[in-house]
Amino acid sequence: MSNDLLQSSQLPGVTRFQWQQLLGPIVVVVIVAYAASSVSASFAFLTEGTLALLVMVLALQVLIGNSGVLSFGQAAFAMVGGFATGLLTVPVRIKENVLDELWEPLKMINMGIYPSLVIAVAIGAFLAFITGLFLMRLSGLAAGIATFAVLMVADNVLFNWKLIGPGPQVMPQVPKFGFIDESIAIAVLVMIVVYLIGISRRGRLLRATREDALAARALGASIWRLRVLFFTASGGIAALSGAMYAHHAGAVSARDFYLGFTFTTLAMLVIGGASSVWGAVVGTILVTAIGQLLLVFEGGVTLGSIEFTLPNGVRGLVIAAALVVILIWRPRGVTGGKEFRLPFLSRT
Amino acid sequence: MIQTILDALSYGGLYGLAALGIGLVFGVMRLVNFAHGELIAIGAYLLIVTIDLGLPISISIAVTGTAILALLMEFSVFKRLRLAEPSVLLIASFGVSVFLQRLYEVIFGALPLSGQIAPWMTGVIEFGDTTITRGSLVTIGLALVLLGGMWFFIEKTTLGLQIRAASSDFQTARLLGVRSNRVIGAAFVFSGVLAAAVAFVLVTQRGSVDPLFGVNITILALVGTVIGGLGSLQGAALGGFAVGTTISLLNSFLGNYRIYTYTWLFILVIIVLLVRPGGLISNKAVKERV
Numbered sequence: 001m002s003n004d005l006l007q008s009s010q011l012p013g014v015t016r017f018q019w020q021q022l023l024g025p026i027v028v029v030v031i032v033a034y035a036a037s038s039v040s041a042s043f044a045f046l047t048e049g050t051l052a053l054l055v056m057v058l059a060l061q062v063l064i065g066n067s068g069v070l071s072f073g074q075a076a077f078a079m080v081g082g083f084a085t086g087l088l089t090v091p092v093r094i095k096e097n098v099l100d101e102l103w104e105p106l107k108m109i110n111m112g113i114y115p116s117l118v119i120a121v122a123i124g125a126f127l128a129f130i131t132g133l134f135l136m137r138l139s140g141l142a143a144g145i146a147t148f149a150v151l152m153v154a155d156n157v158l159f160n161w162k163l164i165g166p167g168p169q170v171m172p173q174v175p176k177f178g179f180i181d182e183s184i185a186i187a188v189l190v191m192i193v194v195y196l197i198g199i200s201r202r203g204r205l206l207r208a209t210r211e212d213a214l215a216a217r218a219l220g221a222s223i224w225r226l227r228v229l230f231f232t233a234s235g236g237i238a239a240l241s242g243a244m245y246a247h248h249a250g251a252v253s254a255r256d257f258y259l260g261f262t263f264t265t266l267a268m269l270v271i272g273g274a275s276s277v278w279g280a281v282v283g284t285i286l287v288t289a290i291g292q293l294l295l296v297f298e299g300g301v302t303l304g305s306i307e308f309t310l311p312n313g314v315r316g317l318v319i320a321a322a323l324v325v326i327l328i329w330r331p332r333g334v335t336g337g338k339e340f341r342l343p344f345l346s347r348t
Numbered sequence: 349m350i351q352t353i354l355d356a357l358s359y360g361g362l363y364g365l366a367a368l369g370i371g372l373v374f375g376v377m378r379l380v381n382f383a384h385g386e387l388i389a390i391g392a393y394l395l396i397v398t399i400d401l402g403l404p405i406s407i408s409i410a411v412t413g414t415a416i417l418a419l420l421m422e423f424s425v426f427k428r429l430r431l432a433e434p435s436v437l438l439i440a441s442f443g444v445s446v447f448l449q450r451l452y453e454v455i456f457g458a459l460p461l462s463g464q465i466a467p468w469m470t471g472v473i474e475f476g477d478t479t480i481t482r483g484s485l486v487t488i489g490l491a492l493v494l495l496g497g498m499w500f501f502i503e504k505t506t507l508g509l510q511i512r513a514a515s516s517d518f519q520t521a522r523l524l525g526v527r528s529n530r531v532i533g534a535a536f537v538f539s540g541v542l543a544a545a546v547a548f549v550l551v552t553q554r555g556s557v558d559p560l561f562g563v564n565i566t567i568l569a570l571v572g573t574v575i576g577g578l579g580s581l582q583g584a585a586l587g588g589f590a591v592g593t594t595i596s597l598l599n600s601f602l603g604n605y606r607i608y609t610y611t612w613l614f615i616l617v618i619i620v621l622l623v624r625p626g627g628l629i630s631n632k633a634v635k636e637r638v
Contacts, residue, residue, distance in 0.1 A: 070435040134622055141380060141434045142625040145574045149614040149621075152567070156610040259563070263446050270439060313453030313559075320447035327440045328428045 022195050024340030025281045026188050029054070032285060033187075037180045044180055045248075046292065051183040052244035054284045056265045057272075058194045059237035061280040064269065066203055067227050068210035069139055072262055073147030074238040076154035077128050079257040081120040081239025082246040083158060086171045088116035089247075094173045101162035113175055113247055117186075120243040121236045128235020129228065136227035151262065159254040170253040174246045183244060190237055195277045197233060202226055267323040273333025278340040283333065290322070291315050350478050352600050358484035360592035361491025362549055366569035367588020368498060369542035371581055372535045375515030376528075378434045379426055380570060382441040385562030386448035387414050387540055391547025392557040393456060396463035403466060411544040418540030422533060445563075452559040462556035469552045487549050494545055495585060498538070502581060507534055515581065568595065568613075575620045577627030587628065 033051060037044035059074055087095075087102075088111050095107045135146050158165055165171065177183055197203050206226040209216040213223060246252040264287070272283020300309040326333060370384050394410040401409075425444055429437055469483040502508035513521040514531045522528050546565065551557055569588050576587020591613070598609040620628065 070438065134618070138621060138625055141438065141574070142621050144435055144438055145380075145571065146618050146621045148567075149571070149617045152614045153611050153618075156608060156614070160607045263442060266439065267443065311454045312458065313450040315450075317447055317450035317454065320443045320445075320450060323443035324425055324440055324447065327432070327436060327443065328425070331432070331436065 017199055018339075018341075020341055021278070021339040022192065025195075025278050026191055028285075028340075029187060029191065029281055030184060033180065033184050046288075048177065048180055048183045048248045049245065050284060050288045051187045052241050052248055053265060053268065053288070054187050054281065055190050055244060056238060056241035056261075057268045057280045057284050058190050058277065059234045059241060060265060060269045061274060061277065062194050062197060062237060063230050063234035065275045065279075066198060066206045066210070067230055069136070069227060069231075070144040071147040071231075071234070072144060072266075073131075073135075073150035073154075074234055075257045075262045075265070076151045077124040077235040077238035078242030078245070078261070079154050079158055079254055080127055081124045081242030082252040082257065083165050083171070083242075083254075084120040084123045084239070085113075085116045085243035086174045086246050086252045087165065088119060089113055089175050090171060090173050098169075098172060099162070099166055101167075102165075103163045106164065113177070117240065117243050117247075121240050124239020124242070125232050125236030128238075129232040132228040132231030132235070136224055136231055151258075155254055155258055166253065168254075170251050171246075172251050174250050174252055176250045177244075177247050183248065186240070186244060190240065191277055191281070194237070194280075197230075198277065202229065206230060264319070267319055269333075270323055271326050271333055273335035273337040275332070275337035276335060276339045279333050279335040279337055282335050286334065287319055287322075291319060294318055351480050351484075352597075354480055354484045354488070355600075356593040356596040358487035358491070359596040360589040361488050361495075362546060363565065363569050363572055363592030363595075364585045364589035365491055365494055365542050366546045366565050367572040367576065367591070368495065368581065368585040369539040369546070370566075370570055370573045371576070371584025371588075372511070372539045372542075373532075374573060374584070375581060376511060376518065376532050376535045377426065377430075377437075379437040379441060380434065380573070381421075381539070382438070382566065382570070383421060383444040383448060384539065384543060384569070385564075385566030386445055386452070387418055387543035388547045388550065388562035388565065389448070389452060389557065389559065390414055390417050391544040392551040392561050393452065393461065395465050395548060395551050396461050396557055399463050399465055406465075407544075407548065410547065411541055414544040414547070415537045415540035418536040418543070419533060422536045427529070427532075445566075449559045449563075456559070458559060460556040460558040463551075464555060465548070465552045467552075483549075483553060490545060490549065494542065498542075498581075498585075501538075507531070511535060512581075568592075571614075571617050575617055575627055577629035580627070580629045583627055583629035 033047050037047040056074070056078055059078075060071070063069060063071055063074065087106050088109055090110075092108060092110050095102055099107070131150055135143065135150070138146055159168055161167065205216065205219075205221045208219070209221055209223045209226060217223065242252075242257060245256065249256070268283040268287045269280055270283070271287060272281065273279025294310060294315040297310040298312060298314060300307055330336070366384070366388070369387075370381055373379055373381050373384075391410045391414040394413045395406055398406040398409050421444060425440060426437070429440055432440070469486055471482050472479045473482060473485070502512060510521065510526045510531050511534065513524070513526055514528065518528070521531075543562075547562075550561070550565065568591050572588035572591035573584045574587070576585070576590065577583030594613060594616070595609060598612055599606045602609060602612075
């Protein structure tokens with residue numbers, strides 16, 4: 001009971017590879033994404049942004065779901081990923097005009113979106129590795145606060161240092177993805193990676209350290225090494241999410257990845273269920289759907305002769321309330337922390 | 349120079365008050381309360397909305413309202429999470445914090461609400477060729493009085509003794525007959541009162557309030573509580589004081605590089621946490637047992 005949110009409800013046997021656990025969430029994401037983006041251009045735009053958020057929620061899931069260590073700092077790596085891909089893909093002419101204080105070599109670089117995504121992930125993972133080496137010695141509250149401090153440092157540096165970015169301004173003219181299929185493909189790829197990492201030998205070992213640190217150590221698991229590894233993976237995926245967001249919005253700034261972003265993605269993970277990929281998917285879709293519905297009401301809806309208008313802010317209010325309610329009544333999230341399964345196929 | 353020192357002291361006192369408010373609640377229930385900032389914000393809103401009734405009435409309304417909101421938080425949310433572990437409580441308080449921010453936005457609007465509370469505090473006093481602001485003197489005074497009052501309450505009264513007992517070992521305190529819900533309720537009320545004091549100082553300085561009014565100081569005070577030593581009330585006040593004075597001094601000495609104050613501050617925080625994960629004044633109840 002005391003550990004509900006961060007503890008898995010799955011029996012050890014369920015951590016074996018099962019096609020339905022992987023294909024289920026993928027099929028749902030692909031169908032929902034294509035269905036939503038076929039509605040209208042603005043829905044397609046929303047879907048693309050949501051896929052970037054999904055990747056961020058998966059980054060959180062890899063770390064929090066498997067290790068039980070709470071991190072408020074992964075948005076820092078998303079910020080780094082967004083900045084990296086922005087600097088690598090914004091046309092040289094724009095950089096010379098808008099970002100005149102930028103370091104010269106950075107002004108000259110220019111490449112396509114895909115090589116740049118790879119580099120962004122590498123930079124994010126590298127920085128996460130360095131940070132993780134230090135921070136993953138901590139756990140519980142100290143880890144929560146220390147990772148939060150990482151976010152504050154990243155925000156403060158990237159918001160002010162004009163040698164490596166736009167400073168307080170927005171970096172404009174980041175090339176956009178051409179098709180929704182690109183974001184869908186990347187999200188699916190990340191889901192596969194996250195699922196495979198989770199059920200790998202090290203993933204199971206890390207979950208063992210979460211359930212019972214002493215017993216896992218007796219089995220020879222180094223908690224610190226495992227956590228650093230997963231922190232690094234999480235940082236790389238977070239950077240990918242930030243980069244996807246930059247190529248989705250066509251612009252990037254430090255404040256895109258600050259407290260609001262951290263809260264939204266964390267809420268998505270907790271509402272869906274932190275200990276499974278399926279939970280991350282459900283949480284992301286659910287929170288986005290509720291938010292969209294309320295956005296429509298904020299704009300005003302006419303039912304018969306009565307017009308309803310919700311004041312601004314109600315959206316965040318409802319999502320925050322949902323997070324608190326879930327923590328109280330269903331701490332494992334709406335999925336109960338279980339992986340996807342078809343009721344009539346499951347043998348357990 | 350004198351102004352620099354006074355500024356540092358008044359910042360320290362202010363952050364110490366905020367950190368003590370967070371530390372009080374943490375001590376009795378292992379909750380790092382992100383939503384403390386929204387207690388500060390409601391205090392400021394109440395002050396600005398009711399200032400026409402006169403300062404004394406306005407202040408009493410603000411103090412009462414803030415304490416009530418603190419109790420409401422406890423009854424509606426945290427009471428139901430008694431058995432949850434600290435990191436779950438932290439996420440929950442993050443949720444409460446965002447909830448209240450949006451609620452303020454719905455009620456008072458997203459734009460800042462401005463008003464003059466105690467304008468005499470922005471004035472200066474001249475001593476020969478040095479001038480000091482009245483605000484920093486008042487802040488230091490207020491901090492001294494409140495910290496002294498809290499010290500008296502915690503060291504000399506029965507309820508204070510119970511809070512101390514619950515902070516150092518909650519289960520044993522319960523077994524010895526400390527009524528846990530009453531102690532926790534009291535901690536929330538006092539944290540609300542301290543939040544109102546912080547709100548008063550901040551709102552006189554800034555002259556306006558918006559939904560995110562309390563976020564900044566809460567983040568810093570929270571960090572102060574943690575590095576000061578979670579679970580120790582002196583540690584919390586000292587940690588907050590340390591963070592406040594550090595910020596003020598960094599701001600004075602970094603000159604043009606003061607925009608990077610937070611970078612240095614938070615790097616220091618990470619180092620303190622790495623060297624002493626339990627905080628500078630550590631308490632055995634916070635340590636993990638492996």
